[in-house]
Structures are given as structure tokens and as C-alpha cells.
Amino acid sequence: MYLCTGKHNYELRTMNYELLLAIVGRFAYEGTVSEIKPLGEGLINDTYKVKTAEQDKPDYVLQRVNHNVFPDVDMVMRNIDAVTSHIRKKLAAEGTKDLDRRVLRFIPAKESGKLYVKVEGEFWRLMVFIDNAITKQAVNPESSRAAGKAFGNFQAMLADIPVQLGETIKDFHNMEFRLEQLHDVVKRDPAGRVKEERVQNMLAEIEKRAEEMCKAERMGREGTLPKRVCHCDTKVNNMMFDQQDNVLCVIDLDTVMPNFIFSDYGDFLRTAANEVAEDCPEMDKVQFRMDIFKAFTEGYLESARSFLLPVEIENLPYATALFPYMQCVRFLWDYLSGDKYWKCQYPDHNFVRANNQLHLLLSIEKSYPEMQAFLDALAPRRAF
Numbered sequence: 001m002y003l004c005t006g007k008h009n010y011e012l013r014t015m016n017y018e019l020l021l022a023i024v025g026r027f028a029y030e031g032t033v034s035e036i037k038p039l040g041e042g043l044i045n046d047t048y049k050v051k052t053a054e055q056d057k058p059d060y061v062l063q064r065v066n067h068n069v070f071p072d073v074d075m076v077m078r079n080i081d082a083v084t085s086h087i088r089k090k091l092a093a094e095g096t097k098d099l100d101r102r103v104l105r106f107i108p109a110k111e112s113g114k115l116y117v118k119v120e121g122e123f124w125r126l127m128v129f130i131d132n133a134i135t136k137q138a139v140n141p142e143s144s145r146a147a148g149k150a151f152g153n154f155q156a157m158l159a160d161i162p163v164q165l166g167e168t169i170k171d172f173h174n175m176e177f178r179l180e181q182l183h184d185v186v187k188r189d190p191a192g193r194v195k196e197e198r199v200q201n202m203l204a205e206i207e208k209r210a211e212e213m214c215k216a217e218r219m220g221r222e223g224t225l226p227k228r229v230c231h232c233d234t235k236v237n238n239m240m241f242d243q244q245d246n247v248l249c250v251i252d253l254d255t256v257m258p259n260f261i262f263s264d265y266g267d268f269l270r271t272a273a274n275e276v277a278e279d280c281p282e283m284d285k286v287q288f289r290m291d292i293f294k295a296f297t298e299g300y301l302e303s304a305r306s307f308l309l310p311v312e313i314e315n316l317p318y319a320t321a322l323f324p325y326m327q328c329v330r331f332l333w334d335y336l337s338g339d340k341y342w343k344c345q346y347p348d349h350n351f352v353r354a355n356n357q358l359h360l361l362l363s364i365e366k367s368y369p370e371m372q373a374f375l376d377a378l379a380p381r382r383a384f
């Protein structure tokens with residue numbers, strides 16, 4: 001059976017039980033499988049919960065990795081292996097007891113020892129299920145502070161990782177590349193949408209800011225801004241909490257790769273501090289929430305300031321603007337391409353998303369002085 005759900009135009013398939021069982025059997029897991037059923041609402045990967053009959057054996061999560069989005073699954077899993085092993089070692093050295101709840105544990109394949117198997121052209125992986133844990137969809141200042149601290153801590157723990165990680169999606173958050181993609185589709189105009197007046201107006205807004213928004217790439221080339229290991233998909237639902245609301249660990253590690261730290265900081269605020277969803281069509285309701293900004297920034301700096309350079313802290317307001325801008329460019333690119341990347345529920349959906357992100361950017365621009373003042377108070381420039 002073929003399902004077409006979610007916002008990406010990827011094909012998801014429900015699998016038959018026997019095949020799933022055979023796939024699980026290729027991993028060196030412990031226990032006897034008693035049940036396999038679909039889990040969660042992930043839009044990119046297919047996910048199943050694998051229960052074991054024994055009380056003292058863990059349950060597992062089986063996942064099919066979407067290799068349309070992640071072309072080099074071997075690289076994805078090598079990155080994840082390096083990252084989870086490094087974090088595990090650090091936590092163990094600190095005396096952390098419940099390690100399997102504090103960092104994801106992937107199970108190696110029996111034959112190859114790799115953290116994935118390939119079956120009928122599809123890639124699968126198995127990890128330990130973290131029980132009695134929850135994920136959250138919405139944020140308030142408290143959970144934003146916790147998220148800031150957790151993502152900052154994730155970066156801090158990985159600051160001294162001894163291996164060079166691969167770029168699992170090339171140029172994923174490279175603003176110059178995203179603009180080139182847009183310019184290219186404008187030239188080709190495959191969907192005949194470039195002539196729309198609203199598109200022309202949006203393109204003008206984008207061009208006005210293009211040079212400023214590409215400054216991270218320029219600083220990177222000049223050698224003044226480092227790349228560090230980042231998560232690159234820092235949504236609040238990519239984090240597990242225990243029943244008492246403590247953060248357990250960061251999940252969804254496919255996009256972990258070297259990047260400017262702006263990615264993790266900016267993309268969280270893009271998604272969490274928007275008063276409405278990223279595809280809300282009522283533009284007058286789109287607004288940037290300063291309470292979320294402040295709480296997240298406090299949490300983030302608490303755990304990340306030990307390794308951040310002054311130039312990284314100074315540019316956090318820029319990072320806040322960069323991600324709505326980049327997402328506006330990406331959604332407009334997809335609209336002009338004829339809606340190939342994100343799944344659309346109606347013909348204008350991608351344009352509405354792009355417009356929403358542009359309005360978020362406008363709201364952020366208005367808050368710039370307040371953001372800067374807040375940061376100056378929190379991290380006085382001379383004290384860096």
C-alpha cells in the first residue's frame with residue numbers, strides 16, 4: 001500500500017510484518033520480538049516500535065531512512081555513530097547512570113557491524129526505545145529555556161569530537177547556495193509563476209537583503225567564523241523529556257553536521273517563536289515572540305557560552321533573521337519549481353509559507369534593537 005502523507009512529496013510505504021521481522025533479525029538486538037507497530041508522525045523516515053517479550057530487555061525503534069533526502073546513508077550513520085559514541089563517553093565519565101535514556105543507542109547489524117542494513121534497496125536502522133519519555137509539540141518560555149540549554153549542551157559536548165563529520169545534505173544551510181537555487185529557478189520559470197506580481201514583490205524583498213544575509217558564508221571564507229558540529233533540525237519535538245519535564249536527550253540526528261552555530265540557534269527560534277504555524281495564511285497574525293527569544297537565548301548561552309566566540313554571540317540577532325529569510329527563499333524556490341519538495345495541500349501553499357516567513361522576518365527586524373539590548377545585558381561585549 002502506498003501512503004501519501006506529510007508535507008514532503010516523499011513516498012511512504014507500510015511494510016508487511018514478516019519483512020519487518022526479518023529486517024529486525026539482521027541486527028544484534030536482545031530479546032524476542034512480540035510486536036511491531038507504526039510509531040509517531042515523522043514526515044521523512046518511516047518509524048516502527050519493536051516490542052520485546054522480556055521485561056528485562058529493551059524495546060526498540062526500527063526506522064527506514066529516506067535516502068531521497070539523505071543520499072549517503074552510510075555517511076549519515078557514520079556521523080551518528082561518532083556523535084552518539086562521543087556523547088556516551090562523556091556522560092559515562094561524568095558518572096551518568098541511565099545512559100540509554102540520555103543518548104540514543106543504535107544496534108549494529110550482525111553481519112557487517114554497521115549501524116544499518118540495506119534490504120531491497122531501502123536502508124534500515126534499529127535503536128533502543130526510550131520508555132516513559134515524551135516529546136512536545138508546542139513551547140512556552142520554560143520549555144524554550146530547557147531546549148536552549150539542551151541544544152547548547154549538545155554543541156558543547158561535541159566541540160571536541162575527534163573526527164571530521166560529513167555533510168549529510170550538501171550546502172543544506174548555505175545561504176549563497178539557496179539564493180543561487182532561487183535565481184536559477186527564476187531564470188527557468190518551469191511553472192510559469194515568476195510573472196505574478198506578488199512573486200515579483202517577494203523577489204524584491206529577498207534581493208534587498210541578500211548581501212547582508214550571506215555574511216556568514218563570507219565570514220566563513222575569511223576564516224573569522226568557524227563551523228562546529230550542529231544538530232541542524234532544532235525543533236522542540238526533536239528532544240525527549242522525562243515525566244518531570246527534564247530534558248533527557250536530543251533525537252533525530254540525521255542532519256548532524258558541521259555548520260555555523262547560527263543554524264541551531266536560528267532554526268529553533270524560526271519554528272518556536274512564531275506566534276502561528278509556518279503555513280498560517282493570516283499574515284497579520286505572524287509575529288515573533290520576544291518571550292520565547294529571551295528564554296531560549298538564556299538557556300542556550302548558559303550551556304554554550306563556554307565555547308562560543310564573541311563573533312558568534314554578537315551575530316545571534318542576525319541568526320534569528322537568517323532562518324526565516326532562508327526558509328522564505330526555499331519555499332519560494334519550491335513554489336516557482338512547481339511544488340516538488342514540500343507537499344502542498346492547495347496550489348498556493350508554498351507561496352503562503354514563503355509569505356509567512358517573510359512576515360516573520362519583518363517582525364524580527366522590528367525587534368532588532370530590543371534583541372541587541374537583551375544580548376548586551378546578558379553577555380556584555382567587553383566581558384567576552
Ligand code: GN1
Pocket residue numbers: 043044069233278327
Ligand atoms: C523540513 O521535515 P522537517 O520539518 O524536519 C526541512 C527543513 C525545513 C522544514 C520546513 C531535510 O524539515 O530544513 O526547515 O522542512 N528538512 C529538510 O518546514 O529539507
Ligand code: MG
Pocket residue numbers: 044233252
Ligand atoms: Mg526532522
